[in-house]
Amino acid sequence: MKIQHSKLFFMIHEKSAGVIVFRMQPKEGLQYLVLYHRGVYWNFPKGRVEPGETETEAALRELKEEAGIDNVKLVEGWRQQTQFFFKERRNNKTELIKKDFILYLAKAPIGAELKISSEHNGYGWFDFKTASKYLRFKGLKEILAEAESFIKSKLNKK
Numbered sequence: 346m347k348i349q350h351s352k353l354f355f356m357i358h359e360k361s362a363g364v365i366v367f368r369m370q371p372k373e374g375l376q377y378l379v380l381y382h383r384g385v386y387w388n389f390p391k392g393r394v395e396p397g398e399t400e401t402e403a404a405l406r407e408l409k410e411e412a413g414i415d416n417v418k419l420v421e422g423w424r425q426q427t428q429f430f431f432k433e434r435r436n437n438k439t440e441l442i443k444k445d446f447i448l449y450l451a452k453a454p455i456g457a458e459l460k461i462s463s464e465h466n467g468y469g470w471f472d473f474k475t476a477s478k479y480l481r482f483k484g485l486k487e488i489l490a491e492a493e494s495f496i497k498s499k500l501n502k503k
Contacts, residue, residue: 355440355441356430356441356442356443357440357441357442357443358442358443358445359393359442359443359444359445360393360394360400360444360445360446360447361391361392361393361394361403361444361445361446361447362391362392362394362400362401362403362407362446362447362448362449363388363389363390363391363392363404363407363408363446363447363448363449364389364390364391364404364405364407364408364417364419364448364449364450365377365378365389365448365449365450365451365488365489365492366378366389366390366408366412366414366417366451366452366453367450367451367452367453367492367496368452368453368457370470373472374472375472375493375496375497376470377389377470377471377472377473377476377489377492378412378453378459378468378469379468379469379471379476379479379480380411380412380465380467380468381465381467381468381469382464382465382466383464383465383466384466386481387469387479387480387481388480388481388485389448389485390407390408390411390412390414391404391407391411391446391448392406392407392410392411400447400449401419401449404419404447404448404449405417405419408451410462411461411462411464411465412459412460412461412462412468413458413459413460413461414453414454414457414459416454417451417452417453417454418451418452419449419450419451420449420451420452420495423449423450423492424447424448424449425447425448425488425491426445426446426447426448427445427446427448427482427484427485427487427488428443428444428445428446428484429443429444429446429482429484430442430443430444431444446484448488448492450492450495450496473489473490473493476489477489477490
């Protein structure tokens with residue numbers, strides 16, 4: 346009888362926080378900031394939550410580091426979370442990583458000038474349909490739909 350041993354996988358658990366930044370343009374309407382990450386995929390400004398840092402502190406820090414935007418106020422009462430798994434080479438071995446990804450919502454300051462970090466190849470301000478096309482992960486598309494619905498409901502109340 347042949348016994349096969351299964352390999353044990355140890356999973357690394359990480360948490361990232363980011364911001365869906367939006368703006369209202371007179372002609373183009375509602376637009377979202379999406380960054381092109383290392384020529385591989387489009388995503389919102391985000392990054393790891395560092396030890397001792399809150400989710401909101403991390404989200405705002407990453408927004409400043411990746412897009413050069415600061416002095417934003419996060420929209421009260423809006424926080425979304427998704428999680429995903431991926432494999433990555435670290436220390437000469439392939440690691441399985443579970444990532445919790447928290448997103449907040451913020452309106453871009455009027456006249457905000459973007460200065461993207463070196464880890465990005467570009468950016469775009471896109472309407473909902475276009476931004477959804479560029480986003481690779483289903484969970485992020487769903488969260489963007491939640492943001493769109495939330496923003497439009499707030500605009501209709503004004």
